[in-house]
Structure formats: structure tokens, C-alpha cells
Amino acid sequence: MADATPLIHPTALIDPAAELDSSVQVGAYSVIGPHVKIGAGTVVGPHAVIEGHTTIGQGNQIFQFTSLGAVNQDKKYKGEPCELIIGDRNTIREFSTYHIGTVQGGGVTRLGHDNWMMAYTHLAHDCVVGNHTIFANNAQIAGHVVVGDWVILGAYTCVHQFVRIGAHGMTGMGSVLLADQPPFVMSEGHPAGARSMNFEGLRRRGFSPDRIAAVKAMHKALYREGLTLEQAKARIADITASHPEAEADVNLMLDFLAATTPQRGIVR
Known part of the structure; x- marks a missing residue:
């Protein structure tokens, strides 16, 4: 043999x-x-x-x-x-x-x-x-650079030193990320700007409708209501009252934002 x-x-x-x-x-x-x-x-x-x-x-x-x-x-x-x-x-x-x-x-x-x-x-x-x-x-x-779980970086994405990308985020092709990208956020551009949340990715990972609704509320607080970052954090902290199933998701966001420095900021 x-x-x-x-x-x-x-x-x-x-x-x-x-x-x-x-x-x-x-x-x-x-x-x-x-x-x-x-x-x-x-x-x-x-x-x-x-x-x-x-x-x-x-x-x-x-x-x-x-x-x-x-x-x-x-x-x-x-x-x-x-x-x-x-x-x-x-x-x-x-x-x-x-x-x-x-x-x-x-x-x-x-x-x-x-x-x-x-x-x-x-x-x-x-x-x-x-x-x-x-x-x-x-x-x-x-x-x-710190990249969280379940992140997807599009082709030719470039990330600046010391930037953090929160879990479940995504970037579009050719994005240049110069600021921290919070969890769940989808960004694209040069420099990258926040465009939406990664809702389809969350559905594929089995997020319930209640958890996705909480992510939508966090997106609204961060990007749709003209709030300062501190005001948005306070608004996000209240989301668990109406979406108790999403407590871990809210804490994930708040922990990430607490570690963001004024010098770096978040994608806008």
C-alpha cells in the first residue's frame, strides 16, 4: 500500500x-x-x-x-x-x-x-x-484598532489608528473610518459617515423584533434628533424601559459611547 x-x-x-x-x-x-x-x-x-x-x-x-x-x-x-x-x-x-x-x-x-x-x-x-x-x-x-464581534468591513475599507468599531457594525466599500463607529451602525464614505443601522444583519443573527426596535430607537437618538452625545446617551439609557429584552444591546451601546473620547468622537 x-x-x-x-x-x-x-x-x-x-x-x-x-x-x-x-x-x-x-x-x-x-x-x-x-x-x-x-x-x-x-x-x-x-x-x-x-x-x-x-x-x-x-x-x-x-x-x-x-x-x-x-x-x-x-x-x-x-x-x-x-x-x-x-x-x-x-x-x-x-x-x-x-x-x-x-x-x-x-x-x-x-x-x-x-x-x-x-x-x-x-x-x-x-x-x-x-x-x-x-x-x-x-x-x-x-x-x-479594536473591532467588535460580527463586524463586516467592506472591500478597501481603511481604519485610522486607535479607532474602535462596535459589534454588529458594517462599512461600505472604500470607506475611510476616522472616528469611532458605535455598535450596529452602518457607515460609508471618505471620510465615513453613519448611514443607518445594520438591521438586515441583525435579523439574520436572530434578533427579535423588540431588540431591532430598540436598535432603531438608539439610531434615532444618536443621529435623527439633533442631540448632543451626552443627551443621546441619556435618551438611550431610557430605552430598556420600553424594550426590556434589549437591555444587553443598550448596555453594549452605552459602554461603547462611555469610552469614546472627545478627540476621536463618533461617525456622524
């Missing part, structure tokens, strides 16, 4: 100090450095480079020509052992580049679970991306 196809292609260069589960597959000509750890069931395509202090979880699909764990593009970086941490069941497509963190930013760039990252996506140093997100082709986020 012929031997089974080897999980590690003979042309792959894997440092003996790297820690790979016995079920990991590595394609031809890929390079994996000494401080890399890869969990069970992850598949690394051909010509990928995984270096630095990089930890990758289980069941990921990493396509050809990706670069993971390279030194960040921050001039302050002096070679400290910062990290890139990738969770489970992510799909990372061709030519994506994810860098390690910096000491000044906490030392870790982090990608959560179940994310769909299309070709040419970029995670700069110290970014934190949640779970179940979709980054379309060429979506690029600068250093220290």
Missing part, C-alpha cells in the same frame, strides 16, 4: 523549536519560525511565512502567500518579544499581513475565532479583532 500524503510538505522549512500539533498541515515552501505554535487541524498553504512569537489555534485555514507574525511597522519597536495571537476556525486568505504588537500597545495583536479574512487584509500592531467578523478584500486596519 502506498504511503499516505505527508502532512508537512518536504520543501517546507520549519524550525525544530516550533510547536505544531501532529495534525497540522503545511504546504510547499512555507517557512515557520522557532517561536510559532499551531493548534490541531490548522492547514497552512504553500509559500506562507509564519514568524515571530505567533500562536495559532485550532482548525484555521491559512492560504498561500500570507505573512503572519512579522515585525510591526512602528519605528518605536526595538525588538521586544511581542506577540500575534490567532484563535480558532479562522479563514485567512492570500497575501494577508498580520503583525506582532508593541510594548507601548500591550504587546499583543489578537484575532479571535470564526473570522473570515479575505485577500490582502492587514492587521497592524496591537489591533484586537473579535469573533465572527468579515474583512472583505483589502480591508486594512492601522495600529491599536
Whole structure:
């Protein structure tokens, strides 16, 4: 009987100090450095480079020509052992580049679970991306950006450093995000402006009519009544009285807005 196809292609260069589960597959000509750890069931395509202090979880699909764990593009970086941490069941497509963190930013760039990252996506140093997100082709986020769960970034979206994007948000193709985008908001433009809430996405995720009605009320308070941000926050806090099922959604919005600085502001 012929031997089974080897999980590690003979042309792959894997440092003996790297820690790979016995079920990991590595394609031809890929390079994996000494401080890399890869969990069970992850598949690394051909010509990928995984270096630095990089930890990758289980069941990921990493396509050809990706670069993971390279030194960040921050001039302050002096070679400290910062990290890139990738969770489970992510799909990372061709030519994506994810860098390690910096000491000044906490030392870790982090990608959560179940994310769909299309070709040419970029995670700069110290970014934190949640779970179940979709980054379309060429979506690029600068250093220290925080992206909540279930966010969708349209193709060619660019996000300024230190910007936060709240859960369930979405951007249109070619958007340039210069301010914080609250949860549930859909934005587009250069610079991006708020256009609506992601109601269709919420329905697909099983949000009840009452919860969606609460999101509509939050949208009205933020964008339709001419209120200041402080006035809008007070109005939003009252929404749970008429929509008790949406208490967690209201708290999500209020927590996000509480962390928004006057210097950054929110998309308008």
C-alpha cells in the first residue's frame, strides 16, 4: 500500500523549536519560525511565512502567500518579544499581513475565532479583532484598532489608528473610518459617515423584533434628533424601559459611547 500524503510538505522549512500539533498541515515552501505554535487541524498553504512569537489555534485555514507574525511597522519597536495571537476556525486568505504588537500597545495583536479574512487584509500592531467578523478584500486596519464581534468591513475599507468599531457594525466599500463607529451602525464614505443601522444583519443573527426596535430607537437618538452625545446617551439609557429584552444591546451601546473620547468622537 502506498504511503499516505505527508502532512508537512518536504520543501517546507520549519524550525525544530516550533510547536505544531501532529495534525497540522503545511504546504510547499512555507517557512515557520522557532517561536510559532499551531493548534490541531490548522492547514497552512504553500509559500506562507509564519514568524515571530505567533500562536495559532485550532482548525484555521491559512492560504498561500500570507505573512503572519512579522515585525510591526512602528519605528518605536526595538525588538521586544511581542506577540500575534490567532484563535480558532479562522479563514485567512492570500497575501494577508498580520503583525506582532508593541510594548507601548500591550504587546499583543489578537484575532479571535470564526473570522473570515479575505485577500490582502492587514492587521497592524496591537489591533484586537473579535469573533465572527468579515474583512472583505483589502480591508486594512492601522495600529491599536479594536473591532467588535460580527463586524463586516467592506472591500478597501481603511481604519485610522486607535479607532474602535462596535459589534454588529458594517462599512461600505472604500470607506475611510476616522472616528469611532458605535455598535450596529452602518457607515460609508471618505471620510465615513453613519448611514443607518445594520438591521438586515441583525435579523439574520436572530434578533427579535423588540431588540431591532430598540436598535432603531438608539439610531434615532444618536443621529435623527439633533442631540448632543451626552443627551443621546441619556435618551438611550431610557430605552430598556420600553424594550426590556434589549437591555444587553443598550448596555453594549452605552459602554461603547462611555469610552469614546472627545478627540476621536463618533461617525456622524
